[in-house]
Amino acid sequence: MIGPLLGEAFFQSLAIFITGLAVTFIIVYLVNRALAKYFHRLAVRVPHLLTTYAFLRRLAVSIIALIGVMAATFTAFPEAQGAVASIFVAAGFTSIVIGLAAQSSLSNIISGMLVSLSQPFRIGDAIYFRNDFCFVEDVRLMHTVLRTWDNRRLVVPNSIFQSEVIINYSVEDPTMMVPVYVQVSYESDLEKAMQIMVDVARRHPDCLPAENIPNAVVMEFQDSGILLRLLSRAKDQPTAWRMARDLLLEIKKEFDRQGIEIPYPRRYLVAERELKEQMASLTSAIKELSEALKSAGGKAS
Incomplete structure (x- = not known):
């Protein structure tokens, strides 16, 4: 029973x-x-x-x-x-072991609370984290999910953010400056080249005009040419990234149309064997000339 x-x-x-x-x-x-x-x-x-x-x-x-x-x-x-x-x-000892094992988990939860309250970043923000441009997709109890520019997911423990330097492109003002560097030859018309760069930026649909922006300036005299910088502005970091690529392509096309040269390194190579042959031929010619001069001098005397 x-x-x-x-x-x-x-x-x-x-x-x-x-x-x-x-x-x-x-x-x-x-x-x-x-x-x-x-x-x-x-x-x-x-x-x-x-x-x-x-x-x-x-x-x-x-x-x-x-x-x-x-x-x-x-x-x-x-x-x-x-x-x-x-x-x-x-089980006092076991409790201590479990407590130590749970320390990192508790740290992640507390760090998640601090992140949600202090908000160094928010859901949807564009940030730069450990050499990756990411969007904050979610902030959870133990970890934060970041989506990279190539659609990968980074699952980062929340405690990491307490000691990590993060670049936030979205906080306060999401607009971004877009610097584009182009080198032109020393023979090129600098004023014309800089005006072309400014005109290309103004025509771009994502360019946000501001005071003295877009503008182009001379940055540096280099070995092969003169470095110019075009500075414009975009509404956010992803737009700035795309805009920089578009501007480079359009500037190259416009430079080609208007005769502005973009320099590139030139090297003159002489093969060692050919150089030896040329030196031997030159030495032989000098000897023949010397003998001819001696012979002519003897006949004259």
Whole structure:
């Protein structure tokens, strides 16, 4: 009789536990949807708080899920409370080991909270991180997801950002200056070349005119030519990157049409064998000339 009773009690507890997990899942799902809609409405009015709202939503959902799982466990298996208490009391060393192992996870969570509050970057920002141009795609509890310019995903632990230098192209003013460097020959008309560069920039649809922008100036006298710099402005970093490539192509085309030379290194190479042959021929010719002069002098005397 005891065996069947124990089996029946166990399955009843298991059913209560599964029901508790199902209820927890439903509550987490509904709360997540409700918070997502609510924070989305708030983010429309205050866009710069989108990152904070996203982090708080995930934190709230995680806490609710943890409480739900613990409640389901202790309701279905009341004896688990005593077991857990005895484990915490008796397994001091194990707790220390677990605490050390969880230190990095806790550090990532705290760092995520700091990132969401101080906002060195926000969801959607364009940043430069470890030699990669990226967009911030999401800030989660443990890590941040970055999308690179070639559509790769970088999953970075949040604690990394506490000691990392990040260039943020979107904070405060997203507009970017677009420098383009072109070298022209010393024989070229500099005024004409600089005017061509400015005209090409003004015709570009993404160029944002400003005071004295776009402009072109002489930067440096180099070995092969004179370095010129065109400076214009774009609305953001991705546009600036594309615009720089477009300007280089159009400047090259316009220089070709108007006779402005872009110099390139020239090298004059003489083969060693040919040089020796030429020197031998020259030496032979000198000897023949010398003998001819001596012969002519002897006849004259």
